[in-house]
Amino acid sequence: MTVTDTDAPSQVTSDTVPALTPPEPATGFAALLGTSDHTTIGRLYIGTSFVFLFVAVVTGMLLSIERIDVSGIDVLDADVVAQLFSVFRISSVFLFLVPLLLGLALCVVPRQVGSPTVAFPRAAAASYWTYLIGGGIILASVIADGGPGGGDPDAVALFVAATIMVLVALGLAAVCVATTGLALRTEGMSVRRTPLFTWANVVAAGLWILTLPVLAGILLLAYVDLRYGPTLIGSGDQLFLRMAWVWSQPSNYVFVIPVLGIIADISSVAARTRFTQHRLAMGCIGAFAVFSFGVWAMPSWAPTTDGDLLLAYTDEVPFVVASFLVVVPLLALAGLVAGTLRRGAARLISPLVWALAALVMLLAGAANGALVSIDPLDLVNTTATTAQIHYVLGAGLLGALGGLVYWSPVIFRRAFPELASTGLAGLGLVGTVLLCLPDLISGFVGQLARLGGAPGDASSGEVDAIEAFNLVSTIGAAVLALVAVGFLGLLVRTVAGKDEVVDPWEGNTLEWATSDDLPEIMSEAPVYDARHAAEVAS
């Protein structure tokens, strides 16, 4: 009798061996912590970005109120102005706008290309948690007197390290989105048939992957310098100036590239037709991206404390050329949007109002940027440059919120109330114009950027005019703050609603497919094709 002949297994009964049962699925926070579902990660990004939006709103309002009176720093402590500026810029770009657009992309892009998941889902989850922790540390470090101009060197170093964390996290999420758009397209969906939102995200993510690491590298230099120097950058104004190129033109256009895809997708669905000249639109988005790539426009590294360092490259020919050329693809895309709306049976749905508002503000921002690049106008380092930044950020805000309204049935299975959403979009447009236009005009009068006040040779009449413009601009900021609060209220009400909505707009692309079986992909609008084939057949 060999060992294998023993009948030991027969002695094992169900009483002695516990039944093998799959572990209970995690619930609550544990489920969130371990999730790799792209929609959940996208929702987390979206929700958290709104928390940071309010940081941007509060700091922006404080800075806006401070500059109404141009005689000096009187509302805030002069020492905290640089810190508030950096918090405002970082929270509005890297903690709000880019994460919100990434959250939308994580939810929508896999569905648009017919993929059940995002590429590298665990990396996408890791990127979210890194962003959350990094963003929290940024705010904590500023509270601990860190950030550019902060008094505590350790807190400044912490701020720099946390900002690097956030940039790495956003870069990682961008890799996931870009890879999904390129590698996980379903059968039949060639690159040319890629929906415009996905295409815009692939292009944007590619540029973010090339832009954010450069800023992270500069911050790494700053960190080493702070820990062992400082000899190169230091903790003061120089630190802010070394970061400022990324949210100045032309780099700031990079952060709104996905908005072009949102505008295009919404306009074709609102018109109940395909997008006119899909491939040309892809080319427009690509060209806009090329002209918005602005790493080369980093200011000189000459050891100086000159405030003009902020835009020291603005007299260079490439800057002027890029500033003008970036308008061309935008105008072309606007023409295609208009053509699409004219060709189809356009209806005024609320996402279209958001999208058109974003397009108009982006055109205004690009025109503003072109004006700034005209040397004889002498607008560099005036509030005209601030206006350009705010136009672009405003366009990003309006476009991203419009995208959230449009894809809310995909992301939350709920739809925003149309009337309230349309009203907020209109208010957002008014608020952005009120915020930016007075800054552009007072830039012509010579008001200096970053609370620099009126020019030294300004007459009392000019100072009065500048203060009046600043008051109007502050009202614009307040209107935008109201829009942010109102939108959050609508979002909470929508998500908590009971009425499930699947496809209120009759969408064109795969994320709106209501059947588990994807339709055959013969064009960039497969759901539109399937719906119309069914209509023709009936």
Place this chain on the structure above:
Amino acid sequence: MAGSATAVEPAQVPLHLDEVERAQPRRPRVLLIGTAFAAAGSMAVFVGLLGIYLSVRSQVLAAGEAWLPAGANIPLSPGNMSMVTLVMSLVTVQWAVHAGTHRDRSHAYMAMGLTLLFGVAHITQMAFLWTEWGVALNGADTTAQAVLLFTILGLQVAMTGGALIFLVLMLLRSLGGQFTGPDAEGLSAAALYWWTTVAVFSVLWYAILIVK
């Protein structure tokens, strides 16, 4: 059960591997594309940092000063040895990919092991260089040159460490049966990142360690 279909023909087992119909590679190559994006991002960091290095250096030279501070000297040998070592690692990493693609496990592991060895050798050579070059990050003695040199070359060493971890992970997954044969995507992705690492060092080697 006479007459039932019990007489099954024995399966035709190919005698030679050449007769085996080769499976098509798995599509899409998600890991490879993702790695390409990550490699592009990594290169962007160094392009930016090197631009800053060259800009600051040119300003110092334009002011009529020497670039390296007094007492600093960058010896050529460690950097050159590192460069040669990394060039050899390019051969071995491609050897690993080729062997993995052809299911030649023993050669794949040997080649990967050699690549890891060369990578570790590069890191130790750079660490040796830092002890020799007379540039220090040390409070009041810290110079802008020291900040730039340590940050850029230190980051490259960190990148090498990351690439080594990636190689080890792909090696382990190959040991587990993944990413071999036509699906040697993991090894290819790790090799792509390794090539990027070496390309970055070759530029830094010339611009920083040779030109000085």
